[in-house]
Amino acid sequence: MRPQRLVQGNEACAHAALYAGCNFYAGYPITPSSEVMEILAQEMPRRGRVFIQMEDEIASISAIIGAAWGGARVLTATSGPGFSLMQEGLGYAAITETPCVIVNCQRWGPSTGQPTKGAQGDVLQAIWGTHGDHPVIVLTASAVRDVFDMTVRAFNLAEEYRVPVVLLMDEMVAHMRENIDWPEPGEIPVFERRKPADPATFKPFGGDEFVPFGTGARFHVTGLAHGPEGFAVADENAARELKRMVGKIRDNVLKLTMVDRYRLDDATIALVAYGITSRPAQSAVDLLRDQGIKAGLLSLKTLWPFPDDAVREVARRVETIVVPELNLGQLVREIERSAAGMCGVIHVGRVDGHLLTPTQIAQGALQQEAVRA
Amino acid sequence: MKDPIQVRFSGAGGQGLITAGIILAEAAMLEGRNVVQTQTYGPEARLGSSRAEVIISSGQIAYPEVTSPDVQVCMSPEAARKYAPKTAPGSLVVLDSTCVRDEITTTGRVARLPITQAAVDLGNKVVANAVALGVVNALAGIVSHESLVKAVVARVPRKYAELNERALTVGAELATSAAESAGAQAASS
Amino acid sequence: MSEDYRRFLRLNQLPHVWCPGCGNGMIVKSLLEAINELRLDQDRVVVVSGIGCSGRTPFVLDFNTMHTTHGRAIAFATGIKLANPELHVIVVMGDGDASAIGGNHFIHACRRNLDLTALVFNNGIYGLTGGQLAPTTPMGKRSTTSLGGSIEPAFDLVRLALGAGAAFVARTTSFDHKQCTSLIKRAISHHGFGVVDVLTSCPTYFGRMNDVAEPYDMVHYLRDTSAPAHDSACDHGPPPDTSLLPTGIFRDEERPDYAVLYRQKIAAATSERRAS
Structure with missing residues (x-):
């Protein structure tokens, strides 16, 4: 058996970037993403790659876009306030079709909010935050190994589609440690930039x-x-x-979107969750099943483009969709749009800086059951 | 041992609680179990409140946070007041009696042990976290003492390895003496 | 002997957008003369601009060119240069780019000393948006947002760059073409961050608002409000206190640039990694 490693989410992100061939990082310190930058400050020079700490987040995203046109595979990582500043550069990356990866470890609230508390409040900003219609891919991760895989995927998609890719983490997945199998070189495919013949x-x-x-x-x-x-x-x-x-x-929605399914085959209640919230949602499914309620989980790994088909397919055959989110109702709007009245859609939100518990999600689903009965 | 088992270390920033959580998690990994280690901390860079939690399971761990600790150590009065009362009946609550002097009402089984004092006696207060680990593991039997030693040696700087190993042993001895005296008390009452 | 500079131009992108009498064309001519005299490889020259009248410079130049967002040209250029240190990266900014919205990037670039050349096309006003007050508009001068005359002191970009630690700092005017070419050449040759503050004419807005609307008068205005303080690099020093804006070289220091120091860091880190 391969020895496992105890790895923190942010650590997995930084090492996955190295794995994906990232050779340029520019960033500005901000809680709760700083470990990504601290690790890369050490690891990049050791590999002859570039790390630079810029004067702010606008400079950071500008520098990585410049570096991409200088020939580098590029990353920056930040959190809410910095992500807001980066919207200018994100739009520039979109219109100039510059491959780049932006990691946002979401924290609570607008403005300074609660820097050490997690949330999922930047979902719609990640999709629509910069002005004007624009292409962007938004990914998410719910476990430490998932952070590794999705970071590599973010680089691959950025290169293949020549778009900015946002990886939405949150304070919880950024700081939690889990035992993971550390990917060997070559184990996860890394997309090479397409070069013209002439x-x-x-x-x-x-x-x-x-x-x-x-x-x-x-x-x-x-x-x-x-x-x-x-x-x-x-x-x-x-x-x-x-x-x-x-x-x-x-x-390319079908090629770009990824979902995980858990006990969905005979479900009459479907939880649709993403990121860290998929974890209590999975436990909630087991709690509900223990009570004889046929629950299942559709876990979204890609938030944009929105996995319409997967949600619609579930909406067609369940009575209720329950959407747990660490916000006051964001992705639930897309889910309602996809479900298009085929089933009930209810939102279970939590915004006190703590993770929803399986019980809270299960109770949210049960209340809906009671209302219907 | 309970499987899965939920463990909480609470106290103040700078007591090495997160390191304690990491070491326990790594020891459990050495025995082939799955682990999740999480933490909460205040905005202060030093001396705020600190909490580290570990879930250890032979199966998959879906929900990553501790909901009801089976074992917990409180290493500050604030932590004891905040966490010790909210605990499942029969769960184990270890209070570091060097720091926690108040009466604490809890439905858990309480063990009051001079953890920080034991570290001071060893010559360095910094190893209070390792003493606490030794205590908790001896009382709850989470991993083998050997796995704990292996994990400590792999994690701490080499020059502190021996001191930490001794701290684990001292912690285990403290736990044993406590268990014996509790047994003696039970017999006499 | 006259050179044919058309090889440096994207002729299909002409005419440019600049007004009759604008000084920017003169600065571009100086830049092309400098690049030509230094025999830089056309494929390895990158011209990066911000937003505004100066931002339109790269459109017409046949190099690798990048028209970025307002004020951020230096930050983009930092990425380009560090990703490929063999490129000659020349940043073309307006005074709004350099001293207002991008002031932070400007001072940190001065401090960091990466090998970039920054040319500020300093016309003392926002031209492309219609003649509003700039941080460089002299006190008392009029703009569409300071009709009664500016009550704010203006930034002196030379003093700002010197204070922020730039290794090469110079000022010239689009009027003094020979000096302009020579200083741009010096700035490009300099290893490290080089700034040239080029005072330029905007008869359309600055001129019309301030009684120098005729291009000819605007050029004379530049001539009459500035004075060469240091003709050669040998006698450079801090700008003298005069009512005229001094031109010339105010600092010319060789110190290790960021890329050199970063390469040393890589060397140390890789040998440490091999050892471990």
Whole structure:
């Protein structure tokens, strides 16, 4: 048996980035994500890779986007207040189709809130936070090994689709330690950047390929609406480019989305959860089953694009969907939209900085049972 | 041993409680069990309240937090007041009598032991966490003493390994003497 | 002998957006002369800009070019340079980029001393948005948001850069073309962070608001409000206190740049890793 390691969520994130070939990190200290940066401050120079602490989060995301065009695989990690500052850069990464990974260890509340308490309050911000229609992929993780796998996946998707990928963690999964099998090199596939056959005729936008500055292509990158050569466009050409960019996500929902299913086959109540909340939700399923109630769990690993088909398939055959979230109702709106009236949808929220317990989730589901009966 | 078992270390920042949680988790891993270690802490960089929790199970651990500790150690008066009363009947509550002097009402089984004093007697207050580990493990039989020693040696700086190992042993001895005196008391009453 | 600079231009992107009489074209000419004289490899030059009139510079230049967000050009450039230290990274900013919205990035770049060249196209006003007050608008001067004259002291970018620790600091004007070219060349050649504050003319807004609307008068205004303080690098020093804005080189120090220090850190970390 391979020896296991006791690993913290943030530690798994940092090492997964190294595993995925990340060779440029820029960031600014912020609780509860700082361990990612502290580990990379040590590990990057040891591997001849670049770590830099910037003056703020705007500079951090700007630096990683610059570094991507300098040829690097790039990461920054932050938390709520820093993620708000990064929205400017996130939009720039989206419109310039720059592969980059942004980790947000969610903490409680708006503004400074409660830095050491976890929450799931940045879900809609991660999807819609920067202005304008834009492509973005949002992933989440519910366990330490999951953090490792989803961090590598974030790099892979960023490279394959040339989009910013947000990995939404939270204070709880960031700081918890679990025993995991440490992936061997080659165990998880790592996507290599697609390079054009002839860099000299490379068009920087409109294709999957990517070449950095300094390879002879000499092109223009701008945050203005632009065509394949990078120069400004307007009217129907701007519309075409925007639709193409957003289409990279919208047209690949099935390829991009991942879900886990637990005891769902005969379920009449489905819990739909994501991130850390999947953990008490799974226990809640067992509690409900012990009481003779046919419950199951659909755990969403991809939050954007939204796994519509998976939710719709569940909504079609259960009576109730219960959505536990550490917020006052965010992803439940997407779930209601997917369910489209085919079943009842109820929200079980908790916002005191603590994780929902299995009992709280089960009671939320049971109250609904009582109402129906 | 109860399986799964939930363990809580509570006290103040700087007492090494999170390290204690990590060492217990690693010792259990050495025995092939699954573990989750979590913590809560205040905004202070030092000297705030601190709590480390460990769940150990031979099966999968879905819910990662401790809901009702089977075993807990309280190493500050605040921690004792906050956590000791809320405990399942029959669960084990260890109070570090060096720090906790108040009367605590609890439905748990209480053991009052001079954990920090034992560390001071060993020459370094810093190993109070290892004494506490030795106590808890001896009273609850969570892992073998050998696994605990292995985990401590792997985690602490080499020059402190021997001191920590002794602290574990002292903790185990404290627990045994307490169990014996409790037994004697029970017999005489 | 005259050089043909068209090889440095994206001719299909012309005409540019700058107004008649704008000084930016003169600065770009100086930049191209400097790049040409230094024989930089065109494929390895990266020109990074922020937002505003100066931000339009990279569109017309046939290098690797990046038009970033307002004030962040230096932060983007930091990433580019560290990812590929063989690139010559030249940052083109407006005074709003450098001293207002991106002031933080500017001072930290001065302190960090990464090998970048930062040119500030300093016209003392927000041009592209229609002539609003800038941190560099001289006190008393008018703008569309200070119609009665500015009551704020202006930033002196040279003193700001010196205070923040920049290793190479110079000022020139788009009027003094020879000096402008020579100082940009010096800044690019300098190892470490080099700043050139280039005072430039904006007859359309600064001029019209302040009685120098004719391009010719605006150029004279630049000439008459500035004075060469240090003609050569040998006698550089802090700017003298005069009512005229002094031009020239105010600091020219060689100290290890960030990339050199980072390479040393890698060397130390990798040998430590091999040892362990």
